[in-house]
Amino acid sequence: xxxxxxxxxxxxxxxxxxxxxxxxxxxxxxxxxxxxxxxxxxxxxxxxxxxxxxxxxxxxxxxxxxxxxxxxxxxxxxxxxxxxxxxxxxxxxxxxxxxxxxxxxxxxxxxxx
Amino acid sequence: xxxxxxxxxxxxxxxxxxxxxxxxxxxxxxxxxxxxxxxxxxxxxxxxxxxxxxxxxxxxxxxxxxxxxxxxxxxxxxxxxxxxxxxxxxxxxxxxxxxxxxxxxxxxxxxxxxxxxxxxxxxxxxxxxxxxxxxxxxxxxxxxxxxxxxxxxxxxxxxxxxxxxxxxxxxxxxxxxxxxxxxxxxxxxxxxxxxxxxxxxxxxxxxxxxxxxxxxxxxxxxxxxxxxxxx
Numbered sequence: 001x002x003x004x005x006x007x008x009x010x011x012x013x014x015x016x017x018x019x020x021x022x023x024x025x026x027x028x029x030x031x032x033x034x035x036x037x038x039x040x041x042x043x044x045x046x047x048x049x050x051x052x053x054x055x056x057x058x059x060x061x062x063x064x065x066x067x068x069x070x071x072x073x074x075x076x077x078x079x080x081x082x083x084x085x086x087x088x089x090x091x092x093x094x095x096x097x098x099x100x101x102x103x104x105x106x107x108x109x110x111x112x113x
Numbered sequence: 114x115x116x117x118x119x120x121x122x123x124x125x126x127x128x129x130x131x132x133x134x135x136x137x138x139x140x141x142x143x144x145x146x147x148x149x150x151x152x153x154x155x156x157x158x159x160x161x162x163x164x165x166x167x168x169x170x171x172x173x174x175x176x177x178x179x180x181x182x183x184x185x186x187x188x189x190x191x192x193x194x195x196x197x198x199x200x201x202x203x204x205x206x207x208x209x210x211x212x213x214x215x216x217x218x219x220x221x222x223x224x225x226x227x228x229x230x231x232x233x234x235x236x237x238x239x240x241x242x243x244x245x246x247x248x249x250x251x252x253x254x255x256x257x258x259x260x261x262x263x264x265x266x267x268x269x270x271x272x273x274x275x276x277x278x279x280x281x282x283x284x285x286x287x288x289x290x291x292x293x294x295x296x297x298x299x300x301x302x303x304x305x306x307x308x309x310x311x312x313x314x315x316x317x318x319x320x321x322x323x324x325x326x327x328x329x330x331x332x333x334x335x336x337x338x339x340x341x342x343x344x
Contacts, residue, residue: 006310007339075306076270
């Protein structure tokens with residue numbers, strides 16, 4: 001994706017919003033039927049065949065959505081090119097960091113389950 | 114009726130100020146423009162644009178009690194006093210209620226607001242079916258008064274790069290026209306993070322349009338046309 005692409009970023013924002021909506025609603029509705037949410041319960045869910053990919057999808061959608069949203073805010077409010085690039089880089093590093101951390105944790109849980 | 118009007122004359126070097134007026138409407142004065150014309154007799158230094166006085170030319174657009182509108186279409190009945198008049202927000206002020214529309218019309222020009230058709234000229238006019246003609250309803254009526262663009266926060270932040278609701282409505286007017294064959298070229302131009310995608314569907318434009326048009330709907334149609342083209 002080009003950094004300042006028009007249409008693709010718009011599509012990513014909408015698809016990720018839909019995914020977030022479905023996953024969050026699904027999660028909230030499933031909560032009453034879930035086993036007690038202690039550490040072992042969460043670990044078993046994250047290491048499961050369904051839980052791992054769902055958590056990865058949730059954080060993937062969250063980071064993609066946050067990137068487009070934050071990028072839009074930066075494009076509107078930060079005009080100096082240098083500062084804009086620095087803030088955009090910082091946002092990208094933080095979001096990528098979150099995503100990588102989640103994926104690594106999921107992989108660790110899956111491998112040690 | 115009491116008015117509070119934004120006054121600014123760059124030639125004096127004084128900062129802008131609000132000036133209070135009290136003027137009595139006479140029989141037959143129905144619209145805000147009537148009152149402003151009466152006020153001009155009291156104070157001929159007050160500057161504002163006006164021409165057709167019936168909502169066709171779009172020259173008397175201003176901010177009326179915090180909301181953009183045309184003075185000639187705004188009824189005096191029901192206007193809260195003092196009536197606060199300011200120039201269109203976000204536009205450079207030339208003097209009093211007169212703003213510089215240069216950039217606004219540069220955006221309008223950038224969307225190439227004319228029919229482009231490379232097919233051979235017909236003997237008479239290019240015909241349209243009633244359905245094709247109907248697609249232009251809600252688009253061709255725009256009078257370019259700039260009430261919408263001057264009420265759009267996205268346009269306030271990026272007036273040099275975002276085309277704005279008025280320009281985008283006009284762009285869709287030509288995309289939707291069955292006689293125009295440059296749709297691909299027009300969409301290529303609009304597919305840009307600034308020109309089109311600064312719109313956040315805030316919908317101030319639709320809310321404030323004195324002609325009852327919906328620029329936000331036209332913008333959505335452009336996005337859908339781009340989506341259809343790339344899918």
